[in-house]
Amino acid sequence: MTSAPTGHPRGIYTLFFTEMWERFSYYGMRALLVLYMVAEVRRGGMGLTDEMAAAIYGLYTALVYMTALPGGWVGDRLLGARSAVWWGGIIIACGHVVLGIHSTQSFFIGLVLVAFGSGLLKSNMSALVGQLYPEGGARRDAGFTLFYMGINVGALFGQLMCGWLGEHVGWRWGFSAAAVGMFLGLVQFRLTERHVMHIGLRADHAGQNVQREWRMLQAGLAGVVVLVALGVSGMVQIDVVRFAHSTAWFIAGTAVLYFLWAFFLARLEPAEKKRLVVILVLFLASALFWAGFEQVGSSFSIFAERYTLRKLGGWEVPASWVQALNPLFVIGAAPLVALMWNALDRRGTSPSLTTKMSWALLMLALGFVVAAWAAERALATGPVWPTWLMSVVILHTLGELFLSPVGLSAVTKLAPPRLTGQMMGIWFLGSSLGDILAGILAGGVTGDATAQMPARFLHVALTAGISGIVLLILARWITKLMPGIK
Template sequence: MTPEPTGHPRGIYTLFFTEMWERFSYYGMRALLVLYMVAEVKRGGMGLTDEMAAAIYGLYTALVYMTALPGGWVGDRLLGARSAVWWGGVIIACGHVVLGIHSTQSFFIGLILVAFGSGLLKSNMSALVGQLYPEGGARRDSGFTLFYMGINVGALFGQLMCGWLGEHVGWRWGFSAAAVGMFLGLVQFRFTERHVAHIGSRVVHAGQNVRREWRMLLAGLAGVVILVVLGVAGVLRINAVEFAHHTAWFIAGVALLYFLWAFFLARLDAPEKKRMVVILVLFLASAMFWAGFEQVGSSFSIFAERFTIRKFCGWEVPASWIQALNPLCVIALAPVVALLWSKLASREMSPSLTTKMSWALLMLALGFVVAGWAAHRALSTGPVWPTWLMSVVLLHTLGELFLSPVGLSAVTKLSPPRLTGQMMGIWFLGSSLGDILAGILAGGVTGDATVQMPERFHHVAVTAGVSGVVLLLLARWITKLMPGIK
């Protein structure tokens, strides 16, 4: 391979732009999701209650990350990571096209397609990034940070463009713009795929029965199709709020069973089992963090629409744009945080992985303290200035930068090589659990439960703060379980 002046392989730019366009489509559509569902039917929306919309939002975002586990398995065992990324993108693009068709049935079919395509693409994309840096170390961390910048560049422009089109032109135009973004990502990936041709190929493992595994996959997909058809036809009626609670328990159970399998049946040696304990800690911290962070797409979006002053110089800022503050802050702060890690490392003061995770939870807690104050003022005196939500997003973004890029990198380092795709799926399963809990929490602070918003936000602050302190106290012990991993 020809070395690049930046020190990074050329393949990272292929993955950067593919992920950028995929995130453009995902976050652009997501910015509209709750606002579209709660909008009145005469405004082109679905007219759902806040609680129902928040539950559906939580279920959808949870499904995106929950499908990352089987998506990682498909990449590891059947398609290879590179092909899995391509076909995941194709399914996502089809899903966005279906979302652009204005009907209740097509809406839910589109959500399911986007969720399954994202699950196939996400875990395998991260695995490809890790494979570009087989030596690991700081260079891999730098590569993941660059990759993370691609995520947020796409998210920023997706939320601004799709949000404005959806709220000011028409909901279907916002959803259709997301489809165009994913299509551009696929074109870019195909034209530059040669730079990643040396990684992500399908590998047949010793003793693997490929035909049987394909039959298992097709049977599972057939079951999903049957459930979707029954649901669309009205034969199977699902209460989204109740289903969200059951799904949270299901996700927790799947994670528990997978970790039990890994510890006792996956034939891991002693060092690998110790590292698996660390991955379990990362999973729990990730779930808790995203349960709070993902309020930005549900309860915070509703707060922005109903309780925030948005008119400036006669122009009303779209409520969905509050979500664009997060990627904007990431783009601005990621280089600062990366420089901080470099400076601390040069002075041999670099915080451990667990310490960074604890800081993330403490930032989350502080953000919810501010959110609780803002909610109290809004309910007492009327709409508040957007600086309140901007402060919350800033604090939560700092927490995200402490947790997400280093967590992605750490999982690739800690995972046994033969389980890397599945371990990325477990990492995203933690996000899935957090997302479904976020939807449940949002349903408890909006609509008829709006009066409880300040108190619930402060409860989240206390829970996250205590968890962060406990994790900080255990940091040294956890670090000893992963010698040689930084």
């Protein structure tokens, strides 16, 4: 496979820029989502309560990652990973265009389209990155960290541009800018995909009835269309908050059933079953981490708007820009973290995968201690300096760098080759569960429940801290389940 002067395959840069533009569109729109929903109707918003907006936010972000599991299946079994990325991007672009129409019905239809397109693109994009580094090891970790930088470059500029347009020019302009970003990503992918070589061209159809699988997919999509049509037409009334709780149980149940199927019915070898246990641990750690981390788009975003001093001279910094702090810190810290992993690996002192995950949870816990302190001060004395939220985001970003790119890389190493796309979907399903829990948590610390914010944040800190310590204690035992995997 042809390599660039950096030593990485040339294909990584095709995937880097495609993912960069897709994340520009996703995070750019997400920066506006809760603020648009809680904004008054006279300001062009939807006028929803904080609790309802947080629940919708959680449902949407959860659906993005929940659809990664069937998206991985479609890439594995039907389209091939590369075609799945292409068609996923087209669906995302269409979703952002529909969001820009600016009506209640088009808003929910657009969210569904973006969610399903993202699910199709995300798991297969990560699978392609893993296939570019068949040798595994620290080089693959470095490749995923580079790829993760592409995510955050896109997120940074998407949140800055779409956030400013949405808050200062008009909500529809922010949503439409996200559509332009995805379109540019598609153009870039088509022009440079030759560098990906033979990777991801074919799906694995061996021993399966392909026509039956296509019919299953068509039936599933038809069911989704019917449900969305019933919901947006008002024929079926949905209690969003209760639906969010039900969805959390559904996601957890889906994960349990999938792991049971994979362990007992997928005809895995004993070594593969041991690695499956490690993937289960990663799933649980991921769900807990993202339940806390995703407050940046919901309760932290509302905190930035209502309880943070944002005046800079005569200009008020958009509240949505607090979300841009995370990718900004990632861009600055990711190369340093990648160099650190490589240096430790050369010296033979690299921490285990489980140890890195435990560090992520401990960073999350520390961040929520700071968030609880900031919330207590804001409720007692009024708006606080932005340095409070900046400190929280820095701590959570370090945790993210210990968990997310390393976890992405680890799943591609641990997954049975014929289930790689599906296992990437399971990894993202952990994010999905975390996101829906994040929305539920955010609804319990804003609006009428604002007084509970410090106590709830401390509860999250305690849960994450204990989990991180337990994971650190079990690190050596978990490492023994995956011999040869770093």
